Amino acid sequence: MAILKIQRVSKFFGGLAANSDISFEVQQGMIMGLIGPNGAGKTTLFNCITGYYPPSRGEIVFYNKRMNGLHPDAVCKLGMARTWQKVRPLARMSVVDNVMVGALCRTNSLTKAREMAMEQIKVVHLEQRLDARAGSLPIGERKKLEVARVLATQPKLLLLDEVMGGLNPAESEELIQLILDVRKLGITQMVIEHNMRAIMRVSDRIVVLNSGEKLAEGNPREIVANKAVIQAYLGESDA
Amino acid sequence: MNMKSLTANIRGIATLPLLLTVAAIILLFLLPKFVTSTYALHIMILIFISVIMGSAWNILGGYTGQYSVGHAAYFGVGAYTTMILLQYRHIAPWYGVWAGVAVAVATGLVIGSICFRLRGPYFVLASIAVAEIFRVSALNLPGLTNGAEGILITEVPPFKIGNAVITDFMSKVPFYYIGLVIAIAVILATRLVQNSKLGYYFQAIREDQDAAHSLGINLTLYKNAALAISAIFTSLAGSLYGLYVGFIDPGTVLDLGLSVQIVMTCIIGGIGTVLGPMVGAVVLVPFSEALRSNMIAQALIDSGLVKEDSPIGTFLKEQLSHAHVLIYGILLVVVILFMPDGILGFIKKLLASKRKETA
Numbered sequence: 001m002a003i004l005k006i007q008r009v010s011k012f013f014g015g016l017a018a019n020s021d022i023s024f025e026v027q028q029g030m031i032m033g034l035i036g037p038n039g040a041g042k043t044t045l046f047n048c049i050t051g052y053y054p055p056s057r058g059e060i061v062f063y064n065k066r067m068n069g070l071h072p073d074a075v076c077k078l079g080m081a082r083t084w085q086k087v088r089p090l091a092r093m094s095v096v097d098n099v100m101v102g103a104l105c106r107t108n109s110l111t112k113a114r115e116m117a118m119e120q121i122k123v124v125h126l127e128q129r130l131d132a133r134a135g136s137l138p139i140g141e142r143k144k145l146e147v148a149r150v151l152a153t154q155p156k157l158l159l160l161d162e163v164m165g166g167l168n169p170a171e172s173e174e175l176i177q178l179i180l181d182v183r184k185l186g187i188t189q190m191v192i193e194h195n196m197r198a199i200m201r202v203s204d205r206i207v208v209l210n211s212g213e214k215l216a217e218g219n220p221r222e223i224v225a226n227k228a229v230i231q232a233y234l235g236e237s238d239a
Numbered sequence: 240m241n242m243k244s245l246t247a248n249i250r251g252i253a254t255l256p257l258l259l260t261v262a263a264i265i266l267l268f269l270l271p272k273f274v275t276s277t278y279a280l281h282i283m284i285l286i287f288i289s290v291i292m293g294s295a296w297n298i299l300g301g302y303t304g305q306y307s308v309g310h311a312a313y314f315g316v317g318a319y320t321t322m323i324l325l326q327y328r329h330i331a332p333w334y335g336v337w338a339g340v341a342v343a344v345a346t347g348l349v350i351g352s353i354c355f356r357l358r359g360p361y362f363v364l365a366s367i368a369v370a371e372i373f374r375v376s377a378l379n380l381p382g383l384t385n386g387a388e389g390i391l392i393t394e395v396p397p398f399k400i401g402n403a404v405i406t407d408f409m410s411k412v413p414f415y416y417i418g419l420v421i422a423i424a425v426i427l428a429t430r431l432v433q434n435s436k437l438g439y440y441f442q443a444i445r446e447d448q449d450a451a452h453s454l455g456i457n458l459t460l461y462k463n464a465a466l467a468i469s470a471i472f473t474s475l476a477g478s479l480y481g482l483y484v485g486f487i488d489p490g491t492v493l494d495l496g497l498s499v500q501i502v503m504t505c506i507i508g509g510i511g512t513v514l515g516p517m518v519g520a521v522v523l524v525p526f527s528e529a530l531r532s533n534m535i536a537q538a539l540i541d542s543g544l545v546k547e548d549s550p551i552g553t554f555l556k557e558q559l560s561h562a563h564v565l566i567y568g569i570l571l572v573v574v575i576l577f578m579p580d581g582i583l584g585f586i587k588k589l590l591a592s593k594r595k596e597t598a
Contacts, residue, residue: 072452073453105454
C-alpha cells in the first residue's frame with residue numbers, strides 16, 4: 001500500500017524551481033532512498049512534505065489525507081517525523097528529556113513519556129548517556145539522539161535527512177544498522193543520503209533528483225546502471 | 240565521614256530542602272510579629288513585588304526563551320485596571336485585581352499572536368515597542384487614565400468577611416502578607432510548570448524552535464500559554480504595587496526602565512531556574528535601595544575610607560544616589576561577563592567544582 005504519494009510537486013523560490021513536477025509513491029514498510037548531487041532539491045522536498053514550506057504546486061497525500069498547508073506540528077501528530085541535516089539537539093536539556101519531548105506528542109503524562117523515551121533510547125543504544133546534556137554529546141551520539149527523539153513521536157513514516165553526514169565509517173555502520181533495526185519495527189522510512197554505499201545497502205527503492213527534477217526511480221541495481229544517473233554524478237563521458 | 244559521602248547523604252534526604260523551605264516560609268509569616276520597623280517591612284514588600292515580577296517573566300523569558308523587554312505593559316495594565324475600578328467605579332480591589340488579570344491576559348494574547356511570529360532580537364524590539372504604545376496611550380487618554388497626572392487613590396476600603404473586618408490596610412502588614420502569598424504562589428506555579436508537559440515544551444521551544452515544531456509542538460499555542468501565565472502574575476504585581484504605593488502614573492508603572500529591571504532581576508539571579516528571580520530580587524532591591532537612600536556613600540564615609548569633606552566624599556554624597564542606574568548597568572555587565580548563569584548558576588558551579596576537588 002502506498003502511504004505517501006507525492007503528486008507533481010513543485011516548489012519555487014522566486015524564479016528558481018527548487019523542485020519541479022516531482023511524483024513518486026512510498027510503499028508501507030519500505031526504505032525509500034532519496035539521492036542527488038548538492039542542490040538537487042532533496043531537503044526542499046523534505047521541507048515541503050513535513051510542512052515547513054507549502055509546495056507551490058502539486059499534492060502531498062499521506063494515508064489518503066492531503067497534507068498541503070499543514071504546519072509541522074500537525075504533520076508530526078499525523079505520524080510523519082523528520083530529522084535534520086544539521087542536528088538540532090535541545091542543547092541544555094538532558095538526553096532523556098530530549099526524547100521525552102518527542103514522546104509528549106502522544107501523552108500528557110511525564111511518567112508515561114519517560115517510559116516511552118527509555119524504550120527508544122534503548123533502540124539507539126544511548127542508555128549510558130541518559131543524564132548527559134544533549135549539547136555535550138559527540139556528533140555520532142547526537143545523530144542517534146535525533147533518531148530516538150523522532151521515534152518517540154511514534155511515526156508511521158520517518159524522514160531521515162543525511163543522518164550519516166559527518167560520521168566516520170564505524171559510526172556510519174552503526175547508523176546503517178539503526179535504520180535496518182527501525183525497519184524491523186515496521187516503520188516506513190525515507191532517507192536522504194550522500195553515502196552511496198550506505199544508501200545502496202539499505203534502500204528498497206531509490207529516487208534520484210537532479211536540479212530539482214526527478215531523474216530516475218528504481219531499485220538500487222537499476223539506479224547504479226542508469227546512464228542518466230551516472231552522467232549527473234560523474235559528468236559527461238567522452239567515450 | 241568524608242565530604243563525598245556527606246553530600247551523598249544530604250542528597251539522599253530529599254526532605255531536607257523541603258524542611259528548609261517550610262521553615263523559611265513560617266519565618267517569613269512570623270516576621271511582622273517581631274519586626275516593627277516600617278522601613279524593613281517596606282523593603283520586604285518591594286522584594287516580594289520584585290520576586291513576583293521576576294518569576295513571572297522567568298516563565299516566558301527563562302523557560303520559553305522569549306525575551307520580552309515589555310513586561311511593564313502587563314504590570315501597568317494590571318495596576319491601571321485595579322486603580323481605575325477602585326477610584327472611579329468604587330469596585331473593591333479584591334475584585335479589581337482579577338479584572339486586572341483578565342485584561343492583562345487578554346492584552347498578552349493579542350500582543351503574543353502578533354509578536355510571536357518574530358524571533359530573537361526582532362521579538363525583543365517588538366515587545367519594547369508594544370509596551371511603549373501602552374505608555375504613550377496612558378499619557379494621552381486622560382479620560383481613562385488621568386494622563387500624566389496619574390491616579391492617586393484616596394483610600395483602600397477595609398476587607399471584610401461578613402461583618403468582621405479582616406484588615407483596614409492602614410499599616411504595611413496586610414500588604415506584606417499579600418505580597419508573600421503571591422510570591423509563594425508564583426514560585427509554586429513555576430515549580431508546577433517545570434515538572435509538567437508545559438515545562439518540557441517551553442524549554443524545547445527555548446532550545447530550538449524548528450526542532451520543537453517538528454516534534455509536534457504548536458509554537459503559537461505554547462508561547463501564548465507561557466505569556467498568559469507570565470501576564471497573570473505580572474499583573475498581580477502591578478496591582479499590588481499600585482494599591483501599596485497608592486499612586487500610579489505612566490512614568491512609573493508603564494516605564495521601559497521597569498521592563499528592564501524585571502529582566503535584570505532574572506539575569507542577575509539566574510535565568511530559567513525556580514530560585515533565580517528570588518536571588519536576583521534579594522540582591523537587587525536592597526542594593527538599589529541602599530544606593531538611592533545614600534546608605535552606601537554614608538557607609539564609605541563612616542568606615543573612614545573616604546573623608547566627608549574631601550572632594551571624593553562630597554562627590555559620593557551628592558552624586559552616588561543619582562548614579563544608581565549607572566551602577567546597576569555596571570553590575571549587569573560584571574554579572575554577564577563573570578557569571579553568565581547568574582548568581583545561582585555561579586554558586587552551583589562553585590559547589591560542583593569543590594565537590595570534584597574533594598572527590
